[in-house]
Amino acid sequence: MDVIRDVLDNQLVDRNQRKMGKVDGIVIEYEDGKQPRLAYIEVGLVTLARRIHPRLSALLTIIESKWGAKHSEPFRIPWSKVRDVGIDVDVDIDAEDTSALAWEKWVRKQIISRIPGA
Template sequence: MDLIRDVLDNQLVDRNGRKMGKVDGIVVELREGESPRLAYIETGLPTLARRLHPRIARWVIALERRWGAKRGESYRIPWSKVRDVGIDVDVDLDAEATPALAYEQWLRQAIARIPGGR
């Protein structure tokens, strides 16, 4: 499997078929005397911004914290939770029970506060 081609930037789908963002990063564990091990996939704007430049990532994290949309952290999914990699990356998680949908939930609350937003 080519991780960059087959996993990075692909759609994440939970066990119920709900989209939960894109794979924004791949975390590989380096162990002395052993081959590298794929540990996690990450989703979240800070990870995506870090791919562009570390300074942009710091800026994004500061804005997230100020606006209260998220804690300023990306969500890591253990590779053991990945069920299938194809067009989408299917994971054995419930999207609603993870912080992966924090932006969507924050946006729902923000719109509900607008008069006529319900």
Template sequence: MDIIRDVLDNQLVDRNQRNMGKVDGIVMELRDREPPRLAYIEVGVTTLARRINPRLAGWVAAIARTWGAKQSEPFRIPWSKVRDVGIDVEVDVDAQETPALAYEKWLSDRIITRIPGANHGE
């Protein structure tokens, strides 16, 4: 498996086939005298920003905290919870029980609902 091609930026779905966003990062564990091990996948706007520039990640996290986001840190899913890697990356977690959707909910509540003409779930 090519981790970058097959996992990074692919759609993440929970055990109920609900979208959880995209895989924004991959965390590997470096071990003495052993090959690296996949430890986590990360979901979160700060991880995505860190891929562009580490300073940008700090800025994004600070703005999210200032504007009242409850989850400014990335959410990590242990690699052991990955059930399948195909078109989507399927994980054995329930999206509703995780902070993975916190940023999207915050964005919807604070920004999208204030846009004139935006569909407010009607």
């Protein structure tokens, strides 16, 4: 498997087939004398911004903390929870039980709910 091509930026789908964002990062662990291993996939705006430029991720972290977003840290999904990699990356977790949707919930509560008729 080509991890960058097959996993990075693909749609994440939880065990209930609910979309929970895109794979924004991949974490690989290195140990002396052992092969590198896939440890986690990361979901979060800060991880995506870090891929563009480190200063952008620092700026987003500051903005999120000032605007009241509770989970500015990226959410990590252990590679052991990945069930299938295809067009989507299927994971064996429930999106509602994680902080992966924190930004979406914050926008819904702070912005969308205040729009008349929403």
